[in-house]
Amino acid sequence: LATHSKPWRLPGTDQTDFFNYGFDEYTWTQYCMRQQDMTGQVSQMKDQ
Amino acid sequence: ECAYVHIGPNSPLRRKACEHYARGFCPLGPWCKARHVKHKVPCPFYLAGFCPNGRAHPPGPDRIVSCEFGAHARWIRDED
Numbered sequence: 001l002a003t004h005s006k007p008w009r010l011p012g013t014d015q016t017d018f019f020n021y022g023f024d025e026y027t028w029t030q031y032c033m034r035q036q037d038m039t040g041q042v043s044q045m046k047d048q
Numbered sequence: 049e050c051a052y053v054h055i056g057p058n059s060p061l062r063r064k065a066c067e068h069y070a071r072g073f074c075p076l077g078p079w080c081k082a083r084h085v086k087h088k089v090p091c092p093f094y095l096a097g098f099c100p101n102g103r104a105h106p107p108g109p110d111r112i113v114s115c116e117f118g119a120h121a122r123w124i125r126d127e128d
Contacts, residue, residue: 008077018077020069021090021121028073035123038097 065110071124085110087119094120 008018008025015024023031055061066082068074074084085108093099094115101115113120 007075013077016086017084018074020072020074020084021087021119023072031072039125 065108067110067124070110070112070122072121083109085112087112087114087121089118090121091115091118093117 006025007013008015016022019025019028060083063081063083065085066074066080068076069080069082069084074080091099091101091114094102099115099117099120101117102113102120105113105115107113112122
């Protein structure tokens with residue numbers, strides 16, 4: 001996969017071809033981190 | 049005139065929806081063979097954890113439900 005060449009950074013590319021829901025590169029990574037935090041917290045709460 | 053919708057055999061509407069794009073991001077972008085079903089905004093309630101409109105509307109071709117507040121972006125545990 002072309003994750004390391006980051007083709008969505010090229011000028012003239014439509015960000016929405018790569019990112020859905022109005023995400024961009026930065027908000028998408030933030031979202032991923034938050035989802036991982038959430039699943040961690042939820043599993044902790046289930047253990048209690 | 050036929051009352052049904054006619055979709056040609058090579059129409060992009062016949063391609064199946066990209067599951068990576070439905071998750072939020074597809075690294076193939078415009079070169080992806082699957083169809084990228086675009087949603088404008090994620091539903092803030094679903095994003096926070098719960099939206100009561102989950103079953104109020106039928107899901108789209110990418111199996112993502114969209115309520116009046118936005119799309120219910122389903123999170124699938126990382127495969128990347």
